[in-house]
Amino acid sequence: MDQYAYYDTPNDEEMLDWLGGLHGSEIITNAAGQPIAMPSDYHWRNDLVWVDQQLKAMANTRQFLDHQRLIQPEAFGADTVVLAPDPLLERLTTLFTVLVTMFHETDIGQYYRPSPYATRFLWAFGQCAYLHEAGFRQPPAMSRHEAEQVLTDLNQRLEAWHQSMNQLDFTYECNRNRRNSRNNYKRLCELMEALFECHSRLMVVRVDLGYSEFDSPYIGYETARYHRKQLCHAFNTDPLFNHLLGYAWKLEWQPKKGFHYHFIFFFDGHQCQEDITKARLISEMWAKAITGGQGHPWNCNLDAEQTYHYNAMGCIDYHDTAKQQGLFKLAKYLTKIDEYAAMLVNGRTFQTSRKPSSQDGPRRGRPRLYQGRPFNSGR
Structure with a gap:
């Protein structure tokens, strides 16, 4: 299976077909057909x-x-x-x-x-x-x-x-999104490299946080941004994020899913286990506490080995170059600017946490045999 196969990102032809139906005879109804x-x-x-x-x-x-x-x-x-x-x-x-x-x-x-x-x-x-x-x-x-x-x-x-x-x-102007994508990729790569410089093992958790099919038409950008800010506030207040080291998020818009966020989290791999459970708990927080039942999350860590050709979920050690390469391939996807989200909002559509310095925390594990960039980011 292709690593991003479950996404319903439409191509131009599919988008035109869908919008043609929207402006034609399509009628949106609730579960009762009303x-x-x-x-x-x-x-x-x-x-x-x-x-x-x-x-x-x-x-x-x-x-x-x-x-x-x-x-x-x-x-x-x-x-x-x-x-x-x-x-x-x-x-x-x-x-x-x-x-x-x-x-x-x-x-x-x-x-x-x-x-x-x-x-x-x-x-x-x-x-x-x-x-x-x-x-x-x-x-x-x-x-x-x-x-x-x-x-x-x-x-x-x-x-x-x-x-x-x-x-x-x-x-x-047409290349603005491409330039922004390159800049975002550079920022995320620098964040991941800095985290591996400070910590010898990271636990990577990824969740997609959107809304139910019924609720998504009613969720505007301001509401989605408010929910995202509430989640980010929990990073400093909820024990679920006690060992969170860094994160990044991207806003997207799709015709059937509406506004939704792709989140990637980096936890201290020496302090955290069970990445699938962590992703499930974050998803449940979004679905219930943050959005009041409107949220519809996706746990990307679930069955990651079978879903992704380059699996970059779960714990990654500093010396695990194969999994790190998968992480950078994932970063390429996560930092690609969504054209429609960039057009439909005036606010930020991508953000990373602050890049740590080597003084922010001790490096665990045996001494490394070399210094410098831990893996090739392809930049």
């Missing part, structure tokens, strides 16, 4: 992801509006014309309406971080009079000359949007 009224921020989050996927698809196709086909008489024998139904025009109108509502006409957008595709779409189309009229009222009737001007204006804006994506600042 319709559930979704909170507005749930829909706005899904809309923003849908918009980003649509913009990426448009960027790859580079289509434009056809004057001859689109200009049609408003009625038989009428002097005025309208723009006929067209997939590209309808897509532009919908994208404009969502983005302008979120970022120009309301304060909804203050909670989100639009993608580089969306910011440039707003730059190109934000002041488009025709899309504003068509999106917020109804498509207007006009003279043939005015219709020609409208289509010329729309195509020029489309061209400007496509050209903006060839600029260096666009590439720089």
Whole structure:
């Protein structure tokens, strides 16, 4: 089995299929089959992801509006014309309406971080009079000359949007998540190396902390962050974390799971045993004490030997290079920035604990034969 096979991280095609259903005929119901009224921020989050996927698809196709086909008489024998139904025009109108509502006409957008595709779409189309009229009222009737001007204006804006994506600042913004992932990986590697410098045995515990299928649509970022902060507060107050040496967490968002956290904990391996039990107790704390029954955790240490090709769970000794390599492969996965979480929140999506120094604690075990970096982090 692949080491991350149980995750339901969607690819772009699966995301488009799911969002297409959401904006089409899908009805969300409770266990009794009754319709559930979704909170507005749930829909706005899904809309923003849908918009980003649509913009990426448009960027790859580079289509434009056809004057001859689109200009049609408003009625038989009428002097005025309208723009006929067209997939590209309808897509532009919908994208404009969502983005302008979120970022120009309301304060909804203050909670989100639009993608580089969306910011440039707003730059190109934000002041488009025709899309504003068509999106917020109804498509207007006009003279043939005015219709020609409208289509010329729309195509020029489309061209400007496509050209903006060839600029260096666009590439720089698109690579922001990749740069953040590299920085996060470096921080987590340095934390693990420092822990092994101070302690000859670590017990690694990993849990994924999310919400039930019923509750996840109602859990916004602020609620998820509050629950995460409550858990982190317990690190200093609950005996379960007495021998905790360090930790890292990453926030993700998925269409079916909503917001959820990946946590990795490093305990003193000389003081702690039974990593599966430790992970279970942390999971139970999340499910009951922290979230009041809304939480849905996953114990990654359970059956880790059979689940992961590179198992890095449980106790790892300083000289166990094979298991340490698995730990760094896991770190690569844990520090990859989730594109949707980064877009749907303005806050932090990754964090590690403070890196210890060699004076923070005695090193247990027999003397080491060499000094320096205990294993190759691949950096």
